[in-house]
Amino acid sequence: xxxxxxDIMRVGLLSEGTHDPGTPPAGIRRAPAGVDGLTTEHLIxxxxxxxxxxHGVLRMLIEVDGEEIVTAEASVGYLHRGxxxxxxxxxxxxxxxxxxxxxxxxxxxxxLAVALAVERLMEIEVPAKADWIRSLVGEINRIASHxxxxxxxxxxxxAMGQFLYAMRDREALLDILEAITGQRMTFNYVRPGGVVAxxxxxxxxxxxxxxxxxxRYLDEHEALLGGNEIFQxxxxxxxxxxxxxxxxxxxxxxxxRAAGVDFDVRKARPYAAYPExxxxxxxxxxxxxxxxxxxxxxxMRQAARMIRQCIDGMPEGDYTAKVSxxxxxxxxxxxxxxxSARGETGIHLVTDGGDTPYRMHYRGGSLFALxxxxxxxxxxLIADVVMMIGSTDIMLGELDR
Amino acid sequence: MSPTLAIIIRLLAxxxxxxxxxxxxxxxxxxxxxxxxxxxxxxxxxxxxLLQTPMDVLKLLTKEDITPRAVDxxxxxxxxxxxxxxxxxAYAALPFGDGLAAVGLETGLLFTFAVLSIVPIGxxxxxxxxxxxxxxxxxxxxxxxxxxxxxxxxxxxxxxVMIAGTMSLGGIVEAQSGTWLAVIPRWFITNPLLWPxxxxxxxxxxxxxxxxxxxxxxxxxEIVAGFASExxxxxxxxxxxxxxxxxxxxxxxxxxxxxxxxxxxWAPMSWYEAVPVLAPAVFITKTYxxxxxxxxxxGTFPRVRIDQLMDxxxxxxxxxxxxxxxxxxxxxxxxx
Numbered sequence: 001x002x003x004x005x006x007d008i009m010r011v012g013l014l015s016e017g018t019h020d021p022g023t024p025p026a027g028i029r030r031a032p033a034g035v036d037g038l039t040t041e042h043l044i045x046x047x048x049x050x051x052x053x054x055h056g057v058l059r060m061l062i063e064v065d066g067e068e069i070v071t072a073e074a075s076v077g078y079l080h081r082g083x084x085x086x087x088x089x090x091x092x093x094x095x096x097x098x099x100x101x102x103x104x105x106x107x108x109x110x111x112l113a114v115a116l117a118v119e120r121l122m123e124i125e126v127p128a129k130a131d132w133i134r135s136l137v138g139e140i141n142r143i144a145s146h147x148x149x150x151x152x153x154x155x156x157x158x159a160m161g162q163f164l165y166a167m168r169d170r171e172a173l174l175d176i177l178e179a180i181t182g183q184r185m186t187f188n189y190v191r192p193g194g195v196v197a198x199x200x201x202x203x204x205x206x207x208x209x210x211x212x213x214x215x216r217y218l219d220e221h222e223a224l225l226g227g228n229e230i231f232q233x234x235x236x237x238x239x240x241x242x243x244x245x246x247x248x249x250x251x252x253x254x255x256x257r258a259a260g261v262d263f264d265v266r267k268a269r270p271y272a273a274y275p276e277x278x279x280x281x282x283x284x285x286x287x288x289x290x291x292x293x294x295x296x297x298x299x300m301r302q303a304a305r306m307i308r309q310c311i312d313g314m315p316e317g318d319y320t321a322k323v324s325x326x327x328x329x330x331x332x333x334x335x336x337x338x339x340s341a342r343g344e345t346g347i348h349l350v351t352d353g354g355d356t357p358y359r360m361h362y363r364g365g366s367l368f369a370l371x372x373x374x375x376x377x378x379x380x381l382i383a384d385v386v387m388m389i390g391s392t393d394i395m396l397g398e399l400d401r
Numbered sequence: 402m403s404p405t406l407a408i409i410i411r412l413l414a415x416x417x418x419x420x421x422x423x424x425x426x427x428x429x430x431x432x433x434x435x436x437x438x439x440x441x442x443x444x445x446x447x448x449x450x451l452l453q454t455p456m457d458v459l460k461l462l463t464k465e466d467i468t469p470r471a472v473d474x475x476x477x478x479x480x481x482x483x484x485x486x487x488x489x490x491a492y493a494a495l496p497f498g499d500g501l502a503a504v505g506l507e508t509g510l511l512f513t514f515a516v517l518s519i520v521p522i523g524x525x526x527x528x529x530x531x532x533x534x535x536x537x538x539x540x541x542x543x544x545x546x547x548x549x550x551x552x553x554x555x556x557x558x559x560x561x562v563m564i565a566g567t568m569s570l571g572g573i574v575e576a577q578s579g580t581w582l583a584v585i586p587r588w589f590i591t592n593p594l595l596w597p598x599x600x601x602x603x604x605x606x607x608x609x610x611x612x613x614x615x616x617x618x619x620x621x622x623e624i625v626a627g628f629a630s631e632x633x634x635x636x637x638x639x640x641x642x643x644x645x646x647x648x649x650x651x652x653x654x655x656x657x658x659x660x661x662x663x664x665x666x667w668a669p670m671s672w673y674e675a676v677p678v679l680a681p682a683v684f685i686t687k688t689y690x691x692x693x694x695x696x697x698x699x700g701t702f703p704r705v706r707i708d709q710l711m712d713x714x715x716x717x718x719x720x721x722x723x724x725x726x727x728x729x730x731x732x733x734x735x736x737x
Binding site: 045053154155157158163164165224230231381384386 | 434437439535537538541613614616621622623624625699701702703704705707708709
């Protein structure tokens with residue numbers, strides 16, 4: 001085994017006997033002698049893929065000096081299912097099912113990206129009602145996704161209560177999504193041409209009732225976690241990704257906006273009903289974990305606002321264009337992107353005129369956020385690592401695809 | 402009855418109290434957290450889920466006791482005992498009523514703190530012996546916490562001792578009998594001088610107990626389960642039990658030092674003589690109120706970071722506690 005890290009995994013720091021301080025075991029780098037000439041050894045820890053706070057199966061190899069991180073290396077791929085390759089063998093109508101399983105907590109956005117790509121290739125005109133429904137379910141899904149982030153972010157800090165409060169609200173949202181799409185997480189609802197089914201009877205009352213309570217609940221959430229002194233002490237100034245670095249790493253979504261960069265796909269390259277919806281894009285200033293928290297909480301408020309507008313302004317008409325079941329886009333290349341809960345979710349489709357894509361590339365926000373994370377982790381404490389992972393809201397299903 | 406027999410009976414009573422208490426507290430924790438978290442807690446096993454925790458104890462007893470190959474066997478085996486035995490000993494001096502302590506020590510306060518401070522050594526042993534890096538980190542955190550917070554905890558009880566003029570827990574309770582201005586009970590908590598002291602006691606106590614928001618040594622979201630990562634079956638059960646038992650002891654100490662121990666406000670002494678169970682009932686009820694507050698905190702608060710914790714201990718609490726001792730001394734001896 002040439003990789004020194006593999007050796008240290010096997011040796012372990014607590015192996016029998018004491019080693020000669022002159023020759024540290026392979027893989028242990030000796031820290032430079034301190035002011036008093038005291039030397040300490042660095043410990044290399046495997047954080048994940050089985051770890052409570054790496055949000056799934058992320059593996060971080062961290063080298064620590066006591067509690068302080070010296071280097072960090074993220075190791076990904078534990079949830080790789082080959083979505084991009086599988087897509088080459090799926091009909092265009094079925095791509096959405098794969099996307100649902102990519103970013104599985106905000107599936108609608110993945111489906112929408114695929115649908116937009118196919119529609120642009122085939123120049124399908126989508127009816128207005130379909131566009132409005134897409135925005136509606138998209139924003140509902142955004143809140144559901146952000147609630148998961150909010151709950152688990154709190155769990156990362158060690159608080160338990162807010163997680164279950166977040167689940168309570170998410171449950172109501174999933175019920176609504178289930179009523180609309182027939183599924184709670186893997187929807188397969190947005191298809192090229194429109195959506196699969198019309199909104200069910202009486203759903204607007206349900207959604208309105210939710211919005212009314214949610215505004216109040218959101219205040220409660222902000223008071224419960226964000227208003228907590230300990231929480232603020234834990235997140236403020238932690239994991240700063242400034243605008244320059246965020247742009248350099250290709251961050252999108254709330255992670256980018258937390259650094260004060262005003263980029264939102266919904267505004268920059270409008271799709272669905274967003275040109276007609278009135279909403280603001282919350283921005284942060286410094287790009288630390290607290291800013292990311294504030295931006296996401298703000299996004300939930302804006303999403304609730306948009307849901308109301310969607311319900312009030314829902315046009316009459318068809319919910320889907322008349323498209324063939326066997327889609328056969330002309331040979332070509334297209335990129336379509338949407339603003340998902342994790343940033344820009346983009347689909348790059350290359351077609352050769354057949355009934356399956358020649359190549360599909362799936363661009364999600366998590367991978368870029370993780371690369372930035374790797375860069376900012378050193379110098380922080382172990383406890384901060386989980387906070388930073390939590391604050392960037394990476395999603396391993398999307399990251400490993 | 403011979404004195405030896407009497408002591409054995411008392412110690413047995415403590416053992417039974419600790420075990421049943423631990424089981425009850427785990428049930429209570431589940432119910433309290435459940436309702437704080439808009440869920441129900443255990444409901445299925447027995448009426449109101451009451452049998453859930455006894456069944457869990459049975460489960461822990463019958464589970465396979467796993468000893469990983471790489472561990473330091475002696476330390477690994479000893480650590481749960483070093484954690485559990487002192488927390489059992491700490492019950493000895495608690496005054497459940499007028500003279501109703503298993504061992505009526507003159508230095509009961511000192512004794513209780515002395516045995517409680519052995520617990521983190523057991524945690525450190527467990528962390529070191531487990532041959533697991535997370536456990537090691539947990540153990541080290543426990544040691545750092547212990548060193549930093551033992552001092553303010555002890556310093557914070559000194560003003561109460563100074564006012565009471567005794568280190569006997571029973572004596573401290575008696576010093577709190579009667580009323581100020583015939584209305585306010587003479588409990589130390591009603592004395593504004595002791596309010597900051599109580600705050601320091603509560604914070605340092607939570608740290609000593611490894612309770613949220615200071616549960617760094619097992620902080621499950623950071624270091625998996627810390628010192629307890631490699632423990633299973635009843636070894637884990639013992640550590641778990643000790644944690645709850647310590648919670649009871651510390652809450653009981655708080656009640657004794659600041660909330661009048663086994664006394665009800667305004668109740669004349671004759672009541673306790675007429676109804677012998679009144680004093681223990683009052684004491685345990687007050688203790689459980691303290692435990693409830695701890696559970697409430699546990700269900701709500703995030704965890705602090707290790708450097709913030711050290712900062713708070715060394716830079717704020719210790720100087721504050723020292724200052725409060727001087728202040729109490731001056732005011733109590735010079736003014737009053």
